[in-house]
Amino acid sequence: MARPLSEDARTKMLRAAQAIISADGLDACTVDEVARCSGVAKTTIYRHFGNADELGIAAIDDMIEEVATPDHGSLRADLRSIVLGFRGVVGHDTFRQVFASMLGRAARDPEFAKIFAQTQEMRHEPLRIAIQRGIARGEVDPEIGVETAMYFVQGPFVAKRLIELVDFTDREVDVFLDLVIKALSP
């Protein structure tokens, strides 16, 4: 019955927050600063995003583009494309920084953990599709199960890049994929 949250204000905040994050990192993305830059009142920011981190998360979330999942004809090609896409995103410090803060938040806030899980879920979709195609093509042992296969494919890359913070070369991608495909094949 009352006035709805202004979509306009929301947009202004997110744009400002994104600009700040890109320029000076997530830590610079404070409520005060976003208020200053966006011209939106602090109060309003808190009305939209209950607290400081939510704002950052929303800003990041809003930055992430949708990823298509074209069929490249083979499991290997499909996985390769996905992995390279992942490398592109995760290569940025900003992303890792934000990701870490989300992880931390999720660890201490079950409520948030759910939202976080959904984000992840979305991110997994292409991989899931690729594996299902692989099963259809007879390249993946159907007994392994899509979820299991998914974690198995992701695993090495996540471990190396996200946790170990080490980048990986094209050649390494190929080596990893060789092993992955060998293990998944019937």
Next chain:
Amino acid sequence: MARPLSEDARTKMLRAAQAIISADGLDACTVDEVARCSGVAKTTIYRHFGNADELGIAAIDDMIEEVATPDHGSLRADLRSIVLGFRGVVGHDTFRQVFASMLGRAARDPEFAKIFAQTQEMRHEPLRIAIQRGIARGEVDPEIGVETAMYFVQGPFVAKRLIELVDFTDREVDVFLDLVIKALSP
């Protein structure tokens, strides 16, 4: 001519910090709070640990116990033991929270990233040994390389438990190990 930094004070700080972390999480582990709880002066804290996070890191670091790496006779048994140990540690919210905060810090501070990498390195030692034993026993293809193999073993568990926040059952451990061993075998 002067007095050396007091080992006693250091211990008191670390104990206090650890108590706080265990009780209320890493975020509650502030310099002011540690000073209050330990009876050590803020100045002293800064003299021992250059800044707030170092203190937290030191406290965490001090908590981590050494892990032995007994030889169970087979690659599978060795990995299984390591993975279950990992599950025990990573199952705690506190650990994940601390881990996330370290990850975040590493993402925005290259200096810290090095220290972090060292910590990881230490943590990996048992795994590295197990894989080397596997190579010696002819269970692991020597061409794959220890580091690569290591990422493969860790990967699925890291991806599922640390990132996805989902716990895994004994059965899943076995399924993942099946895939891992298949991938690594000559």
Next chain:
Amino acid sequence: MARPLSEDARTKMLRAAQAIISADGLDACTVDEVARCSGVAKTTIYRHFGNADELGIAAIDDMIEEVATPDHGSLRADLRSIVLGFRGVVGHDTFRQVFASMLGRAARDPEFAKIFAQTQEMRHEPLRIAIQRGIARGEVDPEIGVETAMYFVQGPFVAKRLIELVDFTDREVDVFLDLVIKALSP
């Protein structure tokens, strides 16, 4: 052509405001709070009372009862009755608090000062009547003038109770009145 301001809403606001003032003091009587408690919309409050203090003033004003001015037959008896009435009102912290806030507002807002003066005027009426009766009875020197006499009568009581915050006994009232009457007599 349109609808008049709802008398019902006005009543609800005033009742709520008065309840709040009685319970938690004038400072707690905010527009938001009155809106919450009364169920009346903020907009409506502003439509009825142009701003926050007006609301408070109106609420107070509505609380003040009319005072009769019966003729007790002598100047002394009339004044005594008025002074005791004054003591009854001004003895309450709430009244003094409200009064002080009105005084403050008046000091910085000439517009409000006029309204405030009117309120005072109303309060003075009984005193004025009593003095006029005194003149008629020959108890008061007509050359002094009603206004002057009025301030002179009020003065000691106002100074002691309202400004000095000290209560006065029945005996003190009599002492003060003795002196006042002595000074006013022809």
Next chain:
Amino acid sequence: MARPLSEDARTKMLRAAQAIISADGLDACTVDEVARCSGVAKTTIYRHFGNADELGIAAIDDMIEEVATPDHGSLRADLRSIVLGFRGVVGHDTFRQVFASMLGRAARDPEFAKIFAQTQEMRHEPLRIAIQRGIARGEVDPEIGVETAMYFVQGPFVAKRLIELVDFTDREVDVFLDLVIKALSP
């Protein structure tokens, strides 16, 4: 054992606060503004004066100058001088505003009421002295008592100027003094 509150910071805050009060009134004297103008941190202000009003009060308190009480040879002349001095002070909106706010605070905070009373006490000293001289000279009935006499002298002026907000002329001063002296004379 620790560092004492800095006298220097205190001075800077008070000076800034006084400047603000003089320029824009008591309401403009906010913690944020004082911090801005004085260069002292907000935190420090709160360390010195527990809350916003304390600061204002302290600033005012610090402004009040000592008043001398010369002997003019007669009760009338002494009182006249004091009353005219009072008129000079109380004529300023700023003073009345501050005074009102102190009155309000006193009404709802007994703790503060005591401090306020002391301030008043100090302000009354000259008047008390004048009356005592009057008694000594035989101009004031000693039975009336100094305190009572004091309320009589103050009363009309307080009532008219402080409460009614109406200024008074020199002639009115004389008329009031006539009444007062008549009331107090033996």
Next chain:
DNA sequence: TGTTAAGCGAGACGGTACGTCGCGTCTTAAT
């Protein structure tokens, strides 16, 4: 007897001040 302008509740909005917390530095006295 409709219109229709205004009142109404709800609550978002831009502001400004509040009081708190953590950081890392600095000062003091005591050991």
Next chain:
DNA sequence: ATTAAGACGCGACGTACCGTCTCGCTTAACA
């Protein structure tokens, strides 16, 4: 010279109230 204690400048946090503004809904006065 190190310590405990804690003040200092800084700047973010989240909250409260202000007075204005949009929303639909309802209602009284006029046509």
